[in-house]
Amino acid sequence: MAKKESSLDRVLGRIESLDATNLTNLAQKLARERAYLETVFNTALEGILVVDEEGEVQYANESGQRMIGLSDSEVGTTLLWRLIPGLRDSLGLEEGEPLRDSISSRELELTYPEQRFVRIYFLPFKEPVGEDDKQFVVMLSDITNEKRTKDETIESEKIASILLLAAGVAHELGNPLNSLTIHLQLMERQLAKLESGPATGKLGNSLSVCRGEVERLDGIIKNFLEAIRPQEPDFQVLDLSLVLEEVLEVVGSELNDRGITVEVEVVSEAPIVRADRNQMKQVFFNLIKNAMEAMGPGGALKIVSRSDEEKIYLRFGDSGEGIRQSDLSRVFQPYHTTKKSGSGLGLMIVQRIIRGHGGQVGIDSQEGVGTVVTLELPKRNRKLVMLEA
Ligand SMILES: Nc1ncnc2c1ncn2[C@@H]1O[C@H](COP(=O)(O)OP(=O)(O)OP(=O)(O)O)[C@@H](O)[C@H]1O
Ligand SMILES: [Mg+2]
Structure with missing residues (x-):
């Protein structure tokens, strides 16, 4: 945190030489400093949490507590996964598996204590003092209105x-x-x-x-x-691994020329969903193109499909340059690009299509290590099920 050096810092520098009176003064000063920072954090509209590697909430500002319905007594004893169901799955973590050392972005619908849409960022950091346990700042922004107004604006x-x-x-x-x-x-x-x-x-x-x-x-x-063009998807029953194969056939020679290997893995069942064939092709193409552009020769693209009872998860993992922490919140914005000849529309299109299918797009990235884009799609489109019934 950039904060000007206070008299407090100077006193702390010679703490061993302080007598009882000065120590009392110091304790009071520290308490005031803490209250000051707490006010700053509690004034923020964003929810700010700190969790440890296991996902246990260590700190939450007032907005954060309100958003996820966390009481004071639950701080330090509650796992974030219990308060935001679906989040651990969405991050691709098994029960008990620690959080990975990457920055992550997710959009989720909260149903408790109120129904709203939030964008969640995980940003890893190390405690500057004390043990070097890994911790994560979790930022929660309420995007319910943004989502609503976006739809309204388009209409x-x-x-x-x-x-x-x-x-x-x-x-x-x-x-x-x-x-x-x-x-x-x-x-x-x-x-x-x-x-x-x-x-x-x-x-x-x-x-x-x-x-x-x-x-x-x-x-x-x-x-x-x-x-x-916000096109209505033309839903049909599709095996997404076959659609992916078609796209890989088209871009295969370019991947080859660039010395990039591709591996596709379908865990257990085939990813069968109701989806628009052309739109899904566009999604796969945009993601593969981004991965390709982020990697040099020797790069590896791994695409894994996995599912649980309700959802299909498709992970596109590359070994490319990764995304800067400061850019993560902008990657879905139209015309945001870090490329000389990029239009900055690729991911926005991906997000629009996946949302049109009732799904979500998540991103995890580590600079210099790579990026994983996760598509989360409902196995059955709820609207369609209702229509059929
Ligand atoms: N797999 C990835 N690895 C690293 N950075 C990525 C990856 N995917 C997206 N990005 C970052 O996000 C930005 C936006 O991506 P997006 O696909 O929307 O636009 P673009 O690739 O720049 O242009 P285009 O419209 O041609 O796709 C990129 O410029 C890049 O900085
Ligand atoms: Mg792109």
Whole structure:
């Protein structure tokens, strides 16, 4: 914590030489300092908790206590998993397994003491003094309104009409782009027939730059259209491991060229869900592309599918550069990118699609070690079950 050095710090420096009166003064000062920090923490709207490796709550500010319904007497004796059911599963931890040393982000629906949506961040830290037991700051932000307003905004007519206009323009750009692609191909063919020399070499280079840029424009437009169109999923019964295979076939050669290995593991049963085939393909493609871009040659992508009674979990783990702690809260925001030619829409699209399927997206990352993106999907779509009944 950055805080200016106080007279307290100076007194603490020579604590051994203090007499009884000075020690009493010091104790009072410490108590005041503690009260001061407590007020600061309790003023925060965010819930702030500290948990140990096992998930036992060691500290909670007032907002945190309120959000998860934790009483004073439960601090120091209660596991976070008991108060937020589903969280441990969502982090991929078995009973009794300690928290991993990575930063994590999750969105969850709380039902007790009140129904609300929260975004949860786990940030590991070491106690600066005392034993070096690992602890985690858990930040809880209430995103109930954000979620509601997001839906409302998208539905609001004014914005819808602007989006329609933008979508129209983006769509119209498709035709001239197609024509450019065809003519660039024709030019390349003509060029191939000419006698090669320095001039043709230069022309060839320019043409391939043009081709690359046209492809990039095409990609930007496709992403943009995908991002602004909140499409209703066309639900069908799908085995997601087969859909994944199809996507891996398409990107396989690029992964190969980059020297990246891919391993797919389906634990116990096949991941069968009701989902939109094209949308799921888009999700897998965006995640694999991100993993690929985060890794160099020798990188490994591991995709694991697992399930419990209610949910399917798909984990995309890469051995890439990871995500900076300060960037974690922004990765789902539109146009947030750390890449030279990224559009920053990939993960936003992933989140929108998965939410449209009644699921959640979680991220765990460690800088220099890698990133795991977890998709959590309900096995049966509740809405559909009701309709069928
Ligand atoms: N697997 C990953 N490893 C490391 N960083 C990641 C990973 N996935 C996402 N990120 C970070 O999150 C940012 C946002 O990702 P997102 O997919 O939304 O956009 P992008 O990849 O930058 O652009 P594009 O629209 O082309 O996908 C990335 O720029 C990157 O910093
Ligand atoms: Mg991306």
